[in-house]
Structures are given as C-alpha cells and as structure tokens.
Amino acid sequence: MTAGDVPERMQAAAFDEFGGPEVITLRTLPVPQIADDEILLKVWSAGVGVWDAGAREGKLVPEGAAFPMVPGAEAAGTVAAVGRRVTNVAEGDLVYVYGYTRPKGGFYAEYAATKAEYVAKLPAGVPAEHAGAMPTDALTALSGLDALGLSAGAWVLIFGASGGQGHLAVQLAKRQGLNVIAVASGAEGVTLVTRLGADLSLDGHGDLTEVLARIREVTPDGVDGVLAMAGGATLDRLAEALRDGGLLAYPNGVQPAPRERPGVTVQAYDGETGPERLQRLNELIEAGPFQVHVAETFPLGRAAEAHRRLQTSFPGRLLLAVR
Template sequence: MADGDVPERMQAAALDEFGGPGVITLRILPVPQIADDEVLIKVWSAGVGVWDAFEREGTLVPEGTSFPIVPGADAAGSVAAVGRQVTNVAVGDVVYVYGYTRPKGGFYAEYAATKAQYVAKLPAGLPVEHAGAMPTDALTALSGLDMLGLSAGAWVLIFGASGGQGHLAVQLAKRQGLNVVAVASGAEGVALVTRLGADVALDGHGDLAEVLGRIREVAPDGVDGLLAMAGGETLDKLTEALRDGGVLGYPHGVQPEPSERPGVTVRAYDGETGPRQLQRLNELIEAGPFQVHVAEKFPLGQAAEAHRRLQTSFPGKLLLTVA
C-alpha cells in the first residue's frame, strides 16, 4: 500500500567506489521497491555516523550491498508505503529507523526501503527535526547499559559523554535510575552533559588526577560500571575509578580497544534493534524531554562535506536534512 505520491526516481547521495569523502556524490536513482515485510520511508533527515565512513571506505559494508552504494544507517521520516505483511506502522506515520541490513540502500536518499521490524513510531518528547540523528547511537547506548546490567542507584561512568552515543547514554542512564559521572570533551561538552542531567560532569581534557579525585568523592568504593565511547590513555587512567569486580563496556569500533586488567571485566557490545528494543527505547524517551544534540546540519548534496566534518571533534551528532 502506498500514498500515491511516490515517484519512480529520487535524489540520493551515493558512491561507485570505496574511498575518501569525495567518492560520495549526488545523483538520481530509482526509488527502491519494497517486499511484503518492508516499509518505504520518505526520509526527512538522516544521521551521519562513523559507521557510514566505514561503509564508504569499504571496511564495514552491510550484507547484500552492491554499487552504487547509498550509505546511511538511521533516519527519521514518514511512511510512504508498506508491504502486505506490515502491521506495526501505516502510511503517513512519522517514524524513525535503524536499518541493520540494507541491501536496497541506506538513508542518504529521498526514499529508502527497510524491514518493518527496524521501524518505530516517533515517541512523544522527541523533536522530529533531530530524530534522524538518534536511532543507531541511542540503541547502541541502550545495549551498552543493558550489558552493564546495573541496578537503580548504582554509579556509572560514561567516557566520551558529550559525543553522539555518550550524550544519549547519559539521558538513558538517568531514566534507569543510575547515578551518572559524565567525562566529556572541553567546557562545551561539560555544559552539554550537565544540561542533560549528569550528576557529576568532568572535563576529560583536564588534570586526570583531579578528575579521579572528584569521582572518588561521590563513589568512594569506585563506580559500578564504565561505558567507554573512546579508547586510549585517558580511558586507561579512568579505569582506576572502577570498583573491584566492575565492568567496562565499549561499543565495537572503539580504537584502541580497552585492555583486560585484574579485577575488571571488559566487554564489547553492538547496537541491537528490533521491536522489543524499539519499544523499550520509546518508553525511556517518553519519560521526559529528550534531547538529540545536533552539532551541524548538512543538505543531502553536501554529504561528502558532512563526512569531512566527521573527521573533526564536535559535541553530539551530525545530521543530513533531506526533505
């Protein structure tokens, strides 16, 4: 079923070879056809993440993908058409999506086809203009928090807290009743995580002995869990803040990978999606105003420029505006 206004062709940012940001160009492609278990999304905005750069470079290409490749793992928009078996959304619904596999192309396009199980209605409290930047990072942050398995009242340290996944993890952790120590980047990052409800907000670029001292003041026995959105020497030092038997979790892709050490369990995780995870995420988001911090927006035709911006540091997320 379709809304009758779906064209045969669309604009998309795509690539015909792997390489640097310059391989992504704007072109006209056919609008993908949907199967019975799929949804056609009219894309309003698409998130720009490091995984998109990995896809562009050829190091993380979803199964079944072929050139021309349209990148983009997540988006927000409206449902333009649904397959015959689809019951969770209807034509016209405003939705967000994290497309785990996307053989018919990603979301750097005016239209994209995706499995219905990856699609959820936009929850109350989530501003639609920034929703496209949220799905992959929010679902990955939720997977990380689930993996830590902490009870309400426990202390969690989030390193890289002002980044795309980190600033969402801060909000999701607070909604699960956790006490949050957010280690962010610079004064701007500290201000962001403070605004988002972190109990303690510290600058990871500052004196680490001082940072560890502040953490010990609030959690004398150490924090119960640590989510690391970045690796390296700062993380190695911050691991001292974990209590004996604490867990350090990090999303796959963090480099250098955190090393094992006595008394600390180190576990990697991936963002999980599907009806159950999407429902849980929506329930947590609807618990109050939820902010997706967008550092910069780019029109679809400037997708290559957005990928160049990815190589710099910024708080929050980058967003492609499509419709």
C-alpha cells in the same frame, strides 16, 4: 503496496567506488521497490556517523549492498507505503529507523526501503527535525547499559559522554535511576552533559589526577560500572575509578580496545534492534524531554562535506536534512 504520490526516481547521495569523502555525489536514482515485510520511508533526515564513513571506505559494507551505493544507517521520516505483511506502522506515520541490513540502499536519499521490524513510531519528546540522528546511537547506548546491568542507585562513569552515543547514554542512564559521572570533551561538552542531567560532569581534557580525585569524592568505594565510548590512555586512567568486581563495557569498534585488569570485567557490545528493543527505547524516551544534540546540519547535496566534518571533533551528532 500503494503507490500514492511516490515518484519513480529520487535524489540520493551515492558512490560508485570506495574512497574518501569526494566519492559521494548527488545522483538521480530509481525509488526502491518494497517487499511484503518492508516499508518505503519518505526520508526527512538521516544521521551521519563513522559507520557511514566505514561503508564509504569499503570497511563496513552492509550485506547485499551494490554500486551505486547509498550510505546511511539511520533516518526519520514518514511512511510512504507498506508491504502486505506490515502491521506495526501505517502510511503517514512519523517514524525512525536503524536499518541494520539495507541491501536496497541506505538513507542518504529521498526514499528508502527498509524492513518494518527496524521501524518504530517516533516517541513524544524527540524533536522530529533531529530524530534522524538518534536511532543507531540510542540503541547502542541502551545495549551498553544492558551490558553493565546496573541497578537503580548505582554509579556509572560514562567516558566520551558528550559524543553521539555518550550524550544519549547519559539521558537513558538517568531514566534507569543510575547516578551518572559524565566525562566529556572540553567546556562545551561539560556544559552539554550537565544540562542533560549528569550528577557529576568532568572535562576529560583536564588534569586526570584531579578528575580521579573528584570521582573518588563522590564514590569513595569506586564506581560500579564504566561505559567507554573511546579508548586509550585517558580511559586506562579513568578505569582506576572502578570498584573491585566492577564492569567496563565498550561498543565494538573502539580503538584501542580497553585493557583487561585484575578484578575488572571488560565486555564489548553491539547495538541491537528489533520490535522489543525499539519499544523499550521508546518507553524510556517518553519518560521526559529527550535531546538529540545536533552539532551541524547539511543538505543532502553536501553529504561529502558532512563526511569531511566527521574527521573532526564535535559534541553530539551530524545530520543530513533531506527535506
């Protein structure tokens, strides 16, 4: 490891007990030391997601994490130092990361240690200032599309299309040659997914009988797959648009879990990472401009406020600007 200009201590948002957003406070903590297979990331921005709230509440605690606990599963920044066995990135590289395990703390901090296998160079087309909000949802959306396994020219219905994972799934699906029906939240959501290239954009808050009629106009035989970012009664109605033999895929954690129906396969999936997944994601992203829609940005010292904002509805993602 080369020390460079890395300080011994850093600012981080952390908590000493599980609880509500108020437990997160700005702290001064030691900069983590890295192992031979890790990098030290100089964090520019970190995504704020429901999984971070789960960690704060004690429901989704990363393996090996200890108090004071620094949340944050994803970030973008520059490589400040590399371990001896690291070959995929070098000091100074602009990178993004989804830290699947993070025993040395998460990314709500000026510096973070993470395994190099979770790190990839930031591809062309992604604005660096928004990249911290991309990794978890982009990798999970890719896993969802893989679970559906649709061929180019097939029709996919994405429910929750204007959300964090949904709006990235719309873009990744189009890059795979799929026809996309995007069911979004409200007029703002419909505008967003239309701009991102959806073939048919519909408001899930509208009259569902009318929504289903519009879907049947473009897919008389039914859609080939449904990617569901949310559950509930609206999804149950939308699932009627699936053709016989179609597949409904949803990320683990969606509540209530989608119902099994005759003639339809229902499959849960998780976001996966690793060198091959990151390379494939980058190749898809580099096919054209890729938008990470950030609804609101907070400074590191207002992480608790960002967690309160998580409890409301908004298109896209929330972001912490660390630097």
